[in-house]
Amino acid sequence: MPVAELLPLTDVTACCTPITLDAMTAEQAEVMARTLKALADPARLRLLSLVAAHDDDEACVCDLTEPLGLSQPTVSHHLKILVEAGFLTRSKRATWAYYRIVPGSLDAVAGLLTSV
Amino acid sequence: MPVAELLPLTDVTACCTPITLDAMTAEQAEVMARTLKALADPARLRLLSLVAAHDDDEACVCDLTEPLGLSQPTVSHHLKILVEAGFLTRSKRATWAYYRIVPGSLDAVAGLLTSV
Numbered sequence: 759m760p761v762a763e764l765l766p767l768t769d770v771t772a773c774c775t776p777i778t779l780d781a782m783t784a785e786q787a788e789v790m791a792r793t794l795k796a797l798a799d800p801a802r803l804r805l806l807s808l809v810a811a812h813d814d815d816e817a818c819v820c821d822l823t824e825p826l827g828l829s830q831p832t833v834s835h836h837l838k839i840l841v842e843a844g845f846l847t848r849s850k851r852a853t854w855a856y857y858r859i860v861p862g863s864l865d866a867v868a869g870l871l872t873s874v
Numbered sequence: 875m876p877v878a879e880l881l882p883l884t885d886v887t888a889c890c891t892p893i894t895l896d897a898m899t900a901e902q903a904e905v906m907a908r909t910l911k912a913l914a915d916p917a918r919l920r921l922l923s924l925v926a927a928h929d930d931d932e933a934c935v936c937d938l939t940e941p942l943g944l945s946q947p948t949v950s951h952h953l954k955i956l957v958e959a960g961f962l963t964r965s966k967r968a969t970w971a972y973y974r975i976v977p978g979s980l981d982a983v984a985g986l987l988t989s990v
Contacts, residue, residue, distance in 0.1 A: 777919055777923045777980070778922070778926035778927075778975070778980065779926075780923070780927060781923050781924050781927040781941070782919060782920050782923040787916035787917070787919040787920045787923070788916045790916075790919055791913075791914050791918075791919055794910055794913050794914035794919075795914040797907075797910050797914070798907050798910035798911040798913070798914040800900065800903035800904045800907040801903070802907075803893055803903040803907055803910075804897070804900070806893055807893045807894065807896070807897050807898040807903075808897050810893070810894035810989075811896060811897040825897070859894070864894065864987045865987070865988055865989055868983075868987040868988045869984070871913075871983055871984040871987075872980065872981055873980060873981055
């Protein structure tokens with residue numbers, strides 16, 4: 759999926775109510791589908807899981823390539839999609855980029871799926 | 875996505891723990907990504923939302939095509955993916971097929987995203 763199609767997670771929480779609360783509009787469904795597409799990939803789910811499992815919920819990209827068995831460009835591509843979608847933040851220190859889970863970002867998506 | 879790639883939701887709840895609890899295995903990530911892909915489509919999100927908004931959480935396929943502005947074959951295709959993924963049940967009465975949300979199915983996915 760092109761990264762440009764993704765919107766930050768703030769757009770999801772701003773746009774959308776839980777899907778079983780009211781009939782969604784076409785626009786709400788587009789925004790929520792884009793956010794779910796960012797999650798709906800095995801490599802990206804494992805990256806989120808690996809980052810969350812690290813000390814301080816932060817991981818260096820150098821620690822993420824080997825467990826996934828993917829090349830660093832491929833891992834960086836998936837990390838970029840997760841940053842664009844608002845699930846990770848990226849900070850560069852010395853040689854490496856470090857990724858951290860955005861607090862509450864997964865809970866926000868969960869809240870849109872939960873029945874009310 | 876071919877319907878054959880989808881697994882019933884019971885496989886997700888059986889296979890997987892919340893993604894931030896432990897580093898996921900490749901197999902767990904594959905199962906969870908397939909379930910999220912079933913949701914990560916604007917037409918399918920709107921169908922779930924429309925079914926949930928109906929009386930008794932049940933809707934006839936004849937009530938779902940017009941609000942979406944899609945053809946009945948296209949709507950039936952999306953409904954089939956949601957049934958295969960374990961989010962809807964289908965029952966046929968007289969001429970029409972009726973769809974109902976599987977209780978707890980969206981909550982189960984939400985539970986895998988929620989931080990613990």
